[in-house]
Amino acid sequence: MALDLPSIIKNFDLRKCMQCGKCSASCPAGFESNLKTRMIIYMAKSGIDVLDLNELWSCTTCYTCQERCPKGVKVTDAIIFLRNLAARRGNFPRIHLTAIKAIYDTSNGFPLTPEISKIRSLLGLSKEPADVAHNEEALSKFRRLMESIDIINMIREAQK
């Protein structure tokens, strides 16, 4: 999918937005923060740059706004792709690099710890799950796959 603001406006029907505010009224993150979904969609469809807004990262992607939009605007999908643009610009919560790095290193976002390994044994499960993390050949292949996709280059750029 082409990644630029005009494509996002077109692919997710942002022009159909009539500013009714149903999205903001439905937003669980909006109740507790400055996230104003309606404003983000208004700005994006008007061609105003929203990529520096921290609130872009307050959305929990629950999809309630998208489900309820009377005009069929793909609100949540648009926010996800706006984040893709923001990330390319280097605007993102740095803490996420830990999770992305964990996936590259171990193939899991939450890697196994010795404590949990012990609990697994106590429960009669295998000490280590039968996943890629514990299969050397599969893990090295997975890392090769990770090396070839964009996200790794992106975070390497961010860490420079």
Place this chain on the structure above:
Amino acid sequence: MRYSLFPGCIAKNLYPSIEKATSIVFKELGIELVEDPYTCCPAPGVIRSYDFDSWLVIAARNIATAEARGIPLLTICNGCYGTLGAADRYLKEHPESVERVNKFLGMIEMRYQGTTRVIHFVDLIKERLPQIREAVKVELDLKVAIHYGCHYLKPSAHGGENPERPEILEKIVECLGCESVDFPEKLSCCGAGGGVWSGNEDLSMAILQRKLNFIKKAGADCILDICPFCHLQLDQGQKRLKTRFEIPVLHLNQLIGLSFGIKDKILGLHTHMVSTRNIAKNAKKARKDLLQ
């Protein structure tokens, strides 16, 4: 029928009690689960927010793993379903993306063909309600606060329940001899998704606090979830908040396990952060009554 179980990072590496309950319940139901070499789904909230195309490749690798076996992939987590279900649907709707994804997968001798299905475990339970009713040994009689979470219901392109008026978990709870309590914003998010859990702890906890306040007022004995990530937020999150809620949290497979007469220790309920002692006591008493 055989399924390739996709436990997901959290059930494997943070809440193995959920993995254990899943294996017990599915065995009781006569459904065979096989293990396969999977990676993180990858996490929809984080990975998809950074690079959609990378997210799609990693997800396709997982789907292709089940596909190579020729059986459906079964998830026990809304997050994994939100990734694997959405990625599978996207690839089936965009043949040009399949070609692109396979260029990457080809490098590691794999291939996505779109011949398998991604299934959320609740949909399997849904088909087997009479069988479950038969298998219930102890009536727990708990007041349950149902938490659907987001990504089993939404986006509704998944198909399945009406996201504004879902009924399946209420039916299951009733079938187990428990009562579903109503509370405001029952269908709202727990605050974990979208990278908010790791990226913005204050906001994540504020959303959780709001949800738990409603659940507390409803007088629930426990919270029921169908997603290890919601489970992590609801269980571990209670320990991070200043308010002491102390509401036990159960994944659906744990509640079904208890109803089937499986002991709480075997299900690993004692490994949760919020004490499940009252639930265990209740189950023990119900088992005793049964023997008299």
